[in-house]
Each structure stands twice: as C-alpha cells, then as structure tokens.
Amino acid sequence: MRISPFVLLILGCFSSGLLTATAASPPKPSTNQYSNVVSALKTLRETEQAPSIEARRIALETANAFTNEGFRVRDGEWSPWISKNAPAFLQVTLFAGNRYWFVAATSVPGTKLRVSVYSAAGKPIKGEQWQDPQGKDCSRAAAGVAPEQSGEYIVGVEMLDAPGTSPVGSCLVYAYQ
Amino acid sequence: MLSMMAAQGLGIGVLQASTEALSSLQKEGAVFTDSMSIPSPGEVFAALNRSNRPNWATLVATATAPTTTDRQQMALAVGVLAANGYIAVEAQDGQQVKNIGKEINSLAKSLGVSQSLLGRGNSLMEFADHNEWDSLADELEATENEIKNTMVDQKDHDLVILTSVAAWLRGIEVASGVVLADEGLKGASALRQSELASHLAAQIHSLPGHTSEQPLVVAVGKTMDSIASLLNEQNIPAEKERINLQKILEDTGVLVGMILSSSDPTKAPGAANTTPSVTHSGKTP
Numbered sequence: 001m002r003i004s005p006f007v008l009l010i011l012g013c014f015s016s017g018l019l020t021a022t023a024a025s026p027p028k029p030s031t032n033q034y035s036n037v038v039s040a041l042k043t044l045r046e047t048e049q050a051p052s053i054e055a056r057r058i059a060l061e062t063a064n065a066f067t068n069e070g071f072r073v074r075d076g077e078w079s080p081w082i083s084k085n086a087p088a089f090l091q092v093t094l095f096a097g098n099r100y101w102f103v104a105a106t107s108v109p110g111t112k113l114r115v116s117v118y119s120a121a122g123k124p125i126k127g128e129q130w131q132d133p134q135g136k137d138c139s140r141a142a143a144g145v146a147p148e149q150s151g152e153y154i155v156g157v158e159m160l161d162a163p164g165t166s167p168v169g170s171c172l173v174y175a176y177q
Numbered sequence: 178m179l180s181m182m183a184a185q186g187l188g189i190g191v192l193q194a195s196t197e198a199l200s201s202l203q204k205e206g207a208v209f210t211d212s213m214s215i216p217s218p219g220e221v222f223a224a225l226n227r228s229n230r231p232n233w234a235t236l237v238a239t240a241t242a243p244t245t246t247d248r249q250q251m252a253l254a255v256g257v258l259a260a261n262g263y264i265a266v267e268a269q270d271g272q273q274v275k276n277i278g279k280e281i282n283s284l285a286k287s288l289g290v291s292q293s294l295l296g297r298g299n300s301l302m303e304f305a306d307h308n309e310w311d312s313l314a315d316e317l318e319a320t321e322n323e324i325k326n327t328m329v330d331q332k333d334h335d336l337v338i339l340t341s342v343a344a345w346l347r348g349i350e351v352a353s354g355v356v357l358a359d360e361g362l363k364g365a366s367a368l369r370q371s372e373l374a375s376h377l378a379a380q381i382h383s384l385p386g387h388t389s390e391q392p393l394v395v396a397v398g399k400t401m402d403s404i405a406s407l408l409n410e411q412n413i414p415a416e417k418e419r420i421n422l423q424k425i426l427e428d429t430g431v432l433v434g435m436i437l438s439s440s441d442p443t444k445a446p447g448a449a450n451t452t453p454s455v456t457h458s459g460k461t462p
C-alpha cells in the first residue's frame with residue numbers, strides 16, 4: 001500500500017503533535033484510542049519511509065563505486081518523493097576543475113530514473129549519463145559532470161517510467177573529485 | 178574520462194540526457210538543503226588544489242575552542258573548527274586533526290549534542306595514527322553532520338545554520354588568502370559563490386530575534402551581506418577583484434577571530450561596529 005507524501009505529512013504532523021485540535025474540532029477520542037491511532041499511524045509512516053532509507057543505502061553503495069577512482073562521497077543526502085511528470089530539483093554549488101557524480105536510487109525495481117544537471121539559468125549541462133533500471137530490488141541512475149564554471153547549478157531527479165502511479169521515495173547523493 | 182569510470186565502476190547503461198531547459202517554476206522550486214546545497218570546505222579545497230597547489234602546512238591553525246557559555250558562539254565555533262580540520266587533513270597533519278577533533282567533541286558536550294559522537298573520537302584518532310587522510314576527511318564531515326542532526330533533533334535549527342555558515346566563512350577566508358597569494362589571482366573561480374553567499378546571508382537574517390540579535394550573529398550577518406555583495410561583482414578589472422578579495426579576507430579573518438575568542442568577541446580588536454579591518458594572525462598567508 002502506498003500513500004501520497006501529502007497524506008504522510010499530515011499523518012506525521014498529527015502523530016508528532018504538530019496538528020492539534022481547534023475549538024471547532026470534533027470530540028477527542030479517549031487517551032487509549034488516541035495512542036492506538038497514533039501507534040498505528042507511526043507504524044504506517046515508518047513502513048512508508050522504509051523505501052527512502054533503502055534508497056539511501058543503494059545510492060550510497062552506488063556512489064561508493066567512484067571512491068576507487070579518487071572521488072569522495074559527500075556525507076549528506078536528499079530524499080525527494082518523485083512521480084512521473086513530477087521531477088524534483090535541488091540547488092547545488094559546483095566548482096570548475098572538480099568532477100562530480102550525482103547518483104539517485106529508489107528501492108522500487110522497474111522505475112526508470114534520470115538525473116540531470118542544469119545551469120542556474122536552467123539549461124542542461126553536458127555530461128555523462130548512467131542508469132540501471134533493472135537492478136535487483138532497486139533502480140539507479142547517475143549523472144557525471146565536470147563544470148567549466150564555478151557557481152550555482154540545479155540537479156534534477158525525474159521518473160521517466162514506473163510500474164505504478166504512486167509517488168516513490170528516492171535518494172540523491174553525490175561524489176566529487 | 179567520466180564515462181570510462183562509469184564503465185569500470187558501475188557497468189555502462191547509456192541514457193539520453195535531458196535536453197529541455199527548466200521552466201521558471203521548476204527553477205524557483207529547486208530545494209536548498211544544508212547537507213547538499215552548501216559545499217563542504219573539502220570541495221572548495223579540492224578546486225584550489227587543482228589551480229593553486231597551496232602549501233597547506235602554512236595554513237593550519239591551532240585548534241582552540243572558545244571558553245564560552247554562549248550557544249550561538251559555540252555553534253559557530255564548531256563550523257570554524259570543522260573547516261580547520263579539513264585544512265589539517267590537506268596538510269596531512271594528524272596531530273592537529275586529533276586536537277581539532279577533541280575541541281569539537283568538547284564543544285558538542287557543552288552544547289549537549291555529543292551523544293551521537295561517542296565512537297567518532299576514536300575513529301578520528303585511529304585514522305590520524307594511520308595517515309588515512311580520505312577517511313579522516315569523511316569522518317570530520319560525518320562528525321559535523323552528527324552534531325547538526327542532534328541539533329535538529331533538539332529543535333536547535335538556528336544553531337545548524339550558524340555552524341554551516343561558519344564553516345563556509347572559514348573556507349572562504351582560506352580560499353581568498355590562497356588566491357590573493359597568486360599574482361594572477363589564479364583560482365579565483367573557486368570563490369564564485371555569490372548566490373550561495375546571498376542565500377546564507379538571508380538565512381542568518383531570518384533567524385528568530387533572540388538569535389539574530391546576538392551581537393556575534395549580527396556581525397556574521399553584516400559580514401555575509403558584505404561578502405555576497407563583493408562576490409556579486411563579476412567581470413571586473415583584476416585590480417578591483419584584488420581589492421574585493423582583500424576585503425573578504427580581512428573581514429572573514431576578523432570574524433573567525435571573534436568566533437574563536439574567549440573574551441567578549443564583539444569587543445575584540447577589529448570588531449568595532451562589526452566592520453572588521455584586520456586579519457587575525459597566523460591563519461592566512
């Protein structure tokens with residue numbers, strides 16, 4: 001079962017107490033009822049977050065392949081939910097002379113991902129493309145760039161194809177040299 | 178070269194790159210995150226290594242955390258020390274990395290965010306003893322991030338911004354010093370981060386009142402504004418660029434000195450009106 005990130009956000013806020021009852025709210029459930037609901041929602045949320053955690057593991061594992069070539073994997077990640085025709089974009093600062101590989105992954109096999117790097121003006125930057133949509137229990141893609149100018153860039157993670165229509169948790173990491 | 182590595186490391190699977198430009202909406206919707214959008218000092222130094230081959234040993238700074246109870250100053254100091262750790266790694270100075278690691282741990286304890294760092298200190302010592310420089314750099318970044326994650330868990334988001342900005346400022350100080358040491362300002366492209374500087378300055382100004390009104394944070398905000406404005410001047414004559422870089426070097430130098438000062442940092446020499454005018458000693462060429 002998959003739920004949209006929006007629903008998850010609402011559930012998350014509810015279970016963490018960020019969304020509280022207002023004066024016009026319906027009668028509150030008893031403490032027991034409430035904690036049972038919260039517990040169930042938490043479990044549901046954790047189950048739904050699991051793909052992102054797994055996606056992170058796969059992305060890091062993939063990026064680590066570049067360390068043998070002298071690349072250093074940044075200790076950070078970005079985990080957007082993506083769906084077909086709804087890519088996600090991230091601001092980054094890149095330096096001329098350095099080389100970069102941006103690696104995205106999901107734990108949903110058969111998902112065709114693409115990573116693209118754009119200038120701050122939004123124009124695609126030429127580089128290398130790699131993908132592995134048929135990996136065992138995962139899908140991965142990467143983009144390699146060697147920017148000619150230092151400055152702000154935008155990295156896009158998009159889903160070109162997927163077995164289902166629900167949003168999928170993905171993870172982006174990068175390595176630099 | 179990149180494709181060769183992909184072929185060796187991952188097995189090739191060629192895909193058509195995107196050829197469509199982003200819409201205004203997509204550009205504006207691009208997310209900014211602390212751990213991905215702010216480059217680590219290591220990335221800036223990697224670029225400098227290619228263009229300038231700095232003598233890192235001359236840039237290593239002594240690792241001394243300020244004696245203070247001010248949480249904002251401590252968070253800023255964590256950032257400066259983390260950047261100093263990268264310099265020590267570049268200089269392959271294991272003892273200095275160890276010292277910096279101890280100071281960061283001590284600050285983390287004072288901030289109450291040291292729970293997650295228990296194993297980190299030992300790893301730093303071990304990597305330093307075995308001259309594992311890449312692992313040391315990774316460990317330093319991981320240590321800084323663990324501290325930031327714990328700050329987030331403790332609802333101290335403001336401190337995360339301060340730590341990130343301070344690490345960036347120290348990186349900019351070092352980079353501007355290295356570039357200025359070259360007659361032709363070789364490596365100046367590593368400083369072309371005007372958008373990032375503006376973004377970080379805006380983050381500092383958006384901090385809540387009790388944080389943003391702290392005198393040291395006010396000084397950081399003013400310096401960030403000045404740096405963003407100076408870095409935004411592009412395609413200028415070399416002489417003007419040199420003057421701008423000198424101003425950045427001096428301002429960041431004084432600010433870093435204030436962050437690491439154990440006395441009231443805003444009363445330190447050069448801190449009058451929070452308009453720094455001298456470089457703190459021994460940190461830049």
